[in-house]
């Protein structure tokens with residue numbers, strides 16, 4: 127089965143004096159249906175690699191293929207469109223809009239993509255929130271939800287446009303162990319659905335131990351787990 131995302135020699139260096147290399151020559155492939163953990167000590171480049179994978183940042187060298195398509199020549203607008211269509215993001219801090227209800231927050235990416243009208247987007251948001259066990263909280267503002275509930279709304283929002291890849295950066299970093307487990311279980315479930323994949327930056331040993339694959343980083347390098355994908 128072909129990779130959802132393939133990194134070939136991704137390198138990112140900040141043009142500082144002296145230059146700071148965040149990610150150096152990273153190569154690996156993410157298979158459909160997999161849950162991959164990116165692990166390593168603080169400051170080793172995990173988030174930087176995730177941002178490159180999610181096209182939130184551009185590599186200085188190397189190639190990123192999304193579903194076999196080289197993203198190098200794409201304009202900023204084309205990259206933004208591809209992100210909206212194919213990726214979902216979850217961060218440690220939920221980044222929900224505080225003045226919008228849970229339902230409206232989840233509807234927003236669908237309205238931005240423009241494939242569903244307002245009613246259809248709301249119906250889908252309702253379904254996603256219900257599937258994540260918070261169907262009764264749809265009318266709540268984020269400020270009236272618990273940390274775990276907010277993160278589940280963020281997962282629903284990440285799933286809104288039926289992405290092929292979910293990118294998560296320390297998604298359980300601000301949760302207690304019960305909520306953390308729930309979020310992890312949900313992400314595993316998501317990874318198993320419809321050929322989707324999850325890539326998760328984490329310091330949590332249990333998340334890493336239960337992942338299908340691990341990418342271990344040190345000082346910007348992949349030191350274990352990154353495999354050169356067959357071309």
Ligand SMILES: Nc1ncnc2c1ncn2[C@@H]1O[C@H](COP(=O)(O)OP(=O)(O)OP(=O)(O)O)[C@@H](O)[C@H]1O
Pocket residue numbers: 140146148166167168169170171172173174175
């Ligand atoms: N804009 C910047 N200017 C200077 N250094 C930066 C900048 N952004 C990142 N860095 C450095 O690049 C390195 C990689 O950062 P990154 O956030 O990717 O690491 P990380 O492994 O995700 O860390 P953590 O686990 O603490 O979140 C770190 O040493 C960081 O200090």
